[in-house]
Amino acid sequence: MNASKKSDKSIFPSTPARTPLFTPKRAPSVSSVSSTSSLDSRKAPATPLLTANKKIKAPLSVESRRNHVQKPKSTLAPIPSTPTRSNGGNSRPRTPISPRKGAESPLLMPAASEMDVSNVDPESVLVDFETVEPGDVSGEIDEAWLKTALQDHGKDDKVMVSVRIRPTDQHNAWIPVQSEGGIKLDPNYAKSTTATSTTSFNFDAVLTGTPNKPIYTTVARSHVHAAMDGYNAVIFAYGQTASGKTFTLSGNVDEPGIIPRSMKDVFGFIKRTPTREYLLRCSYLEIYNENIHDLLAPPSTAAANPVQIQGGNGSDLILTPLREEVITSLKGVKEVLKRGESNRRTACTDWNDRSSRSHSVFRLVIESRERGSGAAYEEDEALSTGRATTPNPMNGRHTPGLGGRQTPGLSGRNTPGLGGPKLQARGGRSVQTSVLSLIDLAGSEKATSDKERTREGKYINTSLLTLGTVIGTLADNSAKKKTDHVPFRNSKLTRLLQPSLSGNARISVICTINPDPSAIAESTSTLLFAKRIKNVKLNAQKKEVVDTDALIERYRKEIEDLKNRLAEREAEPVRNRRLSARQQIDESKAMKDLNGRIQQLTKLILTSQTVDDNKGDDSRPTSPSKLDFDMSPYQLKEELLAARNQLETQATQILSLEAALTARPPLPADAPEEEKARVIAEQAKTIRELEFVVAGYEENLGEPLRAVREDVEAEWRGKLEEEVRKREEKERWAGELVKQLEKEKAMRVKMEVERKALAAFVSKFDALGLGAGGGGGHGLPLPRAGGASAAFKERQEMRQSGKVSAIDSGSFASHLFSHRKSGDEGSSGGRAGGLNDVSNGGGQQHNISIVVEQCTGASESPMRMPEALRGQPSLMEQPMLEGPGEEEADLSFDELEVEHQLLAMSVRGMPVPSMNTANRWKVANAGAVGKGRVDVFGDKENVPVAGQ
Ligand SMILES: Nc1ncnc2c1ncn2[C@@H]1O[C@H](COP(=O)(O)OP(=O)(O)OP(=O)(O)O)[C@@H](O)[C@H]1O
Known part of the structure; x- marks a missing residue:
């Protein structure tokens, strides 16, 4: 280089x-x-x-x-x-x-x-x-x-x-x-x-x-x-x-x-x-x-x-x-x-x-x-350092040196924090x-x-x-x-x-x-x-740190002095103070001034403290001067709290003293001594009266009044007991009502379930054209010979041959009806053996009427099968009716299942084909039922089988 x-x-x-x-x-x-x-x-x-x-x-x-x-x-x-x-x-x-x-x-x-x-x-x-x-x-x-x-x-x-x-x-x-x-x-x-x-x-x-x-x-x-x-x-x-x-x-x-x-x-x-x-x-x-x-x-x-x-x-x-x-x-x-x-x-x-x-x-x-410099500075220095300073003979400046006030933490200890001590705001x-x-x-x-x-x-x-x-x-x-x-x-x-x-x-x-x-x-x-x-905008501000400690200390000292002076004056016996009118006016004014100054200083203390508090960490985040870094944050907080409490207590004391001062009876300074004595006597009497009221209220009521009070209390006690009894009775009654209400609710739920079941049943009948308004007289188709089993079988065959892609909603039912066109009568052999094989004969139609009875008890069914229908084949086993132009009903497997169960409910006591019948029918139809649909029947296999 x-x-x-x-x-x-x-x-x-x-x-x-x-x-x-x-x-x-x-x-x-x-x-x-x-x-x-x-x-x-x-x-x-x-x-x-x-x-x-x-x-x-x-x-x-x-x-x-x-x-x-x-x-x-x-x-x-x-x-x-x-x-x-x-x-x-x-x-x-x-x-x-x-x-x-x-x-x-x-x-x-x-x-x-x-x-x-x-x-x-x-x-x-x-x-x-x-x-x-x-x-x-x-x-x-x-x-x-x-x-x-x-x-x-x-x-x-x-x-x-x-x-x-x-x-x-x-x-x-x-x-x-x-x-x-x-x-x-x-x-x-x-x-x-x-x-x-x-x-x-x-x-x-x-x-x-x-x-x-x-x-x-x-x-x-x-x-x-x-x-x-x-x-x-x-x-x-x-x-x-x-x-x-x-x-x-x-x-x-x-x-x-x-x-x-x-x-x-x-x-x-x-x-x-x-x-x-x-x-x-x-x-x-x-x-x-x-x-x-x-x-x-x-x-x-x-x-x-x-x-x-x-x-x-x-x-x-x-x-x-x-x-x-x-x-x-x-x-x-x-x-x-x-x-x-x-x-x-x-x-x-x-x-x-x-x-x-x-x-x-x-x-x-x-x-x-x-x-x-000057006397004020001397005093401030003394206040700040807690000791008198010695002027430096070389330059005349007051330098406290190593023993002086350095970086007090809140504990008052001199502790140089991280980064070293800094210049202290001192002496105000x-x-x-x-x-x-x-x-x-x-x-x-x-x-x-x-x-x-x-x-x-x-x-x-x-x-x-x-x-x-x-x-x-x-x-x-x-x-x-x-x-x-x-x-x-x-x-x-x-x-x-x-x-x-x-x-x-x-x-x-x-x-x-x-x-x-x-x-x-x-x-x-x-x-x-x-x-x-x-283009960057700036807004530089000066940073100034005020020595609030010194200020507060000075204010406190002044307040202390003022209070001492006031106390001295008040302690002086009246008889010793033979003052002229002029002097009395002056003294009154001086007392007033003293009071005013105390109040002003108190405010200043509070303000300084607020400023200090508000500044908190923000004002001097980098300054270790107020913090003792040897202490844990917890200790610091504790100290801070203690210092604040102390300050608050002192401020409160000062304020209460001031309040006591201002609450003194107003008396012109030039008032004669007799007048003052009279005011004092009046005040003393008032105080005695108040004490009498506070301490001796009970004693002053007297015996007769006490008896009246006891009577009134007994009467009201009786009334209270009566009210309590009535309330308990009402609560019991309310409890009964709640129970009844619960029962009724349960009943309603049950009835609603049955109503829905009945409504579904009726709508299915109507959809099949078997309802009262359905039969041949109204043009609705009746099941034809061969029954649902034949239709299902044909459907499965069609699916297997690819003509029908899947058994979708409504299509099976439509096949039940459309099947009658095929004229296949032989499939009825698949019916359950225990059932009567009743043919209604060709295009003959039935009028089916359903009697709906009001449900009167938990054991009674809301539906009764008319006598005329007893012994009829189940819906599944009825042969399809023939006839051109009949419309396709919208029934799916699940719907048929519902229908089946409803029928079972309604014809209690009659031989009803179980779902096992349908299963056997499935088997008889050589597995034509889609494997994916087996779950449709699921645990309905367990439905009690009539005649088995
Ligand atoms: N105004 C100038 N007059 C005379 N010589 C200059 C002047 N400015 C820079 N030089 C010379 O140019 C050389 C490089 O300057 P300098 O080291 O200050 O550059 P630099 O910007 O600081 O570089 P780097 O970013 O690499 O540190 C130095 O030898 C320096 O003396």
């Missing part, structure tokens, strides 16, 4: 070197790849121009990561614990030499730096205008700039989008229209490329050239200031590989990029803000192959403990375990950045000697609160919290000639694609006022960016493009991404 390339990625290298104008590497042919390439071979000094066509392979990034760290010991060495100011006046905030007891979180790795936030007392590492070193302040900030800062791009609710065109000494395919923030494709290339129809774009700024200062001033400074002012801010670079993202973000020693410049600006801002004090803590992480690694943790432990993202949708996220280091000077930042940079995964690709193989995120958490001073995120994305790229690079490239491209989709959906939602699901969770990158992209951040995006004509497609894709993100 050549030296100049290395220096590009190192923000603060030891040996400054000017960067030559960059010409990107072309993807070389496979033949040009030197298999003997090594790190040493790449050390030969060469400009990017000279190395442009030379493919050099880097060792695999993961394995080489530790080798790549050139001075691991020095980079991980702790920052000097006691930095001193050159003027010897105010001292820089000190880093405690020994970690606090119990500060180690089991989830965090052993500290590699004493500035690890979990090892320090935040109150001792605050930065303010007095502690900022002159050299740490950006010399670039001047009054003129402060005016321009008012034209803050981040103020509106849109993402600030800029394009940076990397310089080239070859053909430039893109023409900037800088004054209008536009960029368009050179018409010569526009014609030749079919990559896109859109060739001209407009953004907030289009920037060219190598200097990073104008880039920072234009795209980043206002966002850094917004972050210092309490807004979350995100600045990220997006673009294809080797287009200049890292150069823009980190830069080099000659051209420091956005990250080092913004850090300088942070200290400059603090220097110019004497009213506030700051706690600055930073973290540095990378997303490599969809795993998040802590770049500030020792590489071995970072690899073994990938950072996890926790937290709700859209709200703040918790990254754990992630080391956060407190910074108090630019030197500290340099140290942290250097360490992080050295742990970053970079590798030589076909296009970039030191291509970032991961997305890197440098986060600076800025917490600030007003600097306290609220804390503003914001996060500045500076993100260097890995570049999108085509498949490379190296397997590992290709694998990394896939992860990179996938997460960038997801970022594109997320941005697209957000833009679409904003434009069309929709609320479509945004797939933030599809990649670690978008998940990490979720709170910011959801709107609560000011965002600036620098899209870097490679102006080479061969990269027009990729550049266009980058520009389309830039266009989409421009």
Whole structure:
């Protein structure tokens, strides 16, 4: 790897070197790849121009990561614990030499730096205008700039989008229209490329050239200031590989990029803000192959403990375990950045000697609160810390130090939670919290000639694609006022960016493009991404945490004082208070004021508590300041409940005291003593009377009244017993009625069944033309000689010969009747032997009448067969009548079966053919009955057989 390339990625290298104008590497042919390439071979000094066509392979990034760290010991060495100011006046905030007891979180790795936030007392590492070193302040900030800062791009609710065109000494395919923030494709290339129809774009700024200062001033400074002012801010670079993202973000020693410049600006801002004090803590992480690694943790432990993202949708996220280091000077930042940079995964690709193989995120958490001074501050401090503070002789500030109030959990214990303690809202001073995120994305790229690079490239491209989709959906939602699901969770990158992209951040995006004509497609894709993100709506809000504990405590104290004063006055004997009328008026007014103030404070306590409750987890989800993470969630809940109960009890006590105060008898302050004594006497009498009423009611009723009451009670007792007896009688009667009703219901059901059976029987008779209105006189056919058996037989024969496909509903019955045309009389021999073979003779017809009797008992049948019919053959055995034109009856096997049973019921006592008869008939007909129909008869085989 050549030296100049290395220096590009190192923000603060030891040996400054000017960067030559960059010409990107072309993807070389496979033949040009030197298999003997090594790190040493790449050390030969060469400009990017000279190395442009030379493919050099880097060792695999993961394995080489530790080798790549050139001075691991020095980079991980702790920052000097006691930095001193050159003027010897105010001292820089000190880093405690020994970690606090119990500060180690089991989830965090052993500290590699004493500035690890979990090892320090935040109150001792605050930065303010007095502690900022002159050299740490950006010399670039001047009054003129402060005016321009008012034209803050981040103020509106849109993402600030800029394009940076990397310089080239070859053909430039893109023409900037800088004054209008536009960029368009050179018409010569526009014609030749079919990559896109859109060739001209407009953004907030289009920037060219190598200097990073104008880039920072234009795209980043206002966002850094917004972050210092309490807004979350995100600045990220997006673009294809080797287009200049890292150069823009980190830069080099000659051209420091956005990250080092913004850090300088942070200290400059603090220097110019004497009213506030700051706690600055930073973290540095990378997303490599969809795993998040802590770049500030020792590489071995970072690899073994990938950072996890926790937290709700859209709200703040918790990254754990992630080391956060407190910074108090630019030197500290340099140290942290250097360490992080050295742990970053970079590798030589076909296009970039030191291509970032991961997305890197440098986060600076800025917490600030007003600097306290004066008597009120002293008192607040004492209230907050529970002890008097000692002014620091060096800077005059009150620093409670290690023994001071740190991060009380609800239990009151000092417990640094996960991620370390944070600045506390104290002494009634609220804390503003914001996060500045500076993100260097890995570049999108085509498949490379190296397997590992290709694998990394896939992860990179996938997460960038997801970022594109997320941005697209957000833009679409904003434009069309929709609320479509945004797939933030599809990649670690978008998940990490979720709170910011959801709107609560000011965002600036620098899209870097490679102006080479061969990269027009990729550049266009980058520009389309830039266009989409421009439409995402933002609504960044400041986050302020109020010290409700301190406020409530102060109110309580005041209420206590007021109550004491009131009590003293009331306790003073009247005779001792010989006051003039004027004094009495004044005192009355003072008492009234005291009461008013107590009420007001009580309300404030309740409001503060409500605010605190409402904020709950939502207000500071990431803050461990209110939570003791050593406790189980159950214990925390218990504590919370206990604290609330206590507060409520106190509030109730206060309210009842107030009520007692206001309920005192109204008496003008200037009323004479006699008058007061009279009012008191009256009140005492009233109280005695009420006591008499409450306690002695029974005693005062007297004997005669008691006797009357007993008489009345006896009378009513008798009436009650009579009513009870009557009710029992009625219940018995109702029970009888219910039983009768049940019986009747059963009877009805039975009758309904019989009625239906009878109706079916009658309808069958009618259908057969055997009913009273049926016979020959009415033209309905009568069964003819040969009977149903002959018809059935013929039917089966027809089926077997294929003339009839199956015995279908009604067809068998029709054959019963149509069969008489065949004149087959011989089949009657199939009848059951025990039955009378009665021929009705040729075309003779019968009139069959049925007597239906009312069913009078369970044993009686509703039907009686007339005498005339007794001895007649059953319907099945009756021969068919002959006669042209008779209609076909609609009978199926089942219907015949029903008919058969009905007949059996109706002619009880008569010899009735059983279904066995029919079965025998079936057998006699040589199995002509379809096998599939046997089940039609089924267990009706068991019907009692008459005559057998
Ligand atoms: N504006 C610029 N002026 C001069 N040199 C530049 C400029 N932009 C980029 N370069 C040079 O181009 C090379 C590639 O740039 P850089 O590493 O920043 O690209 P990148 O987009 O971060 O690539 P990757 O996505 O692969 O990490 C570097 O050597 C860098 O010094």
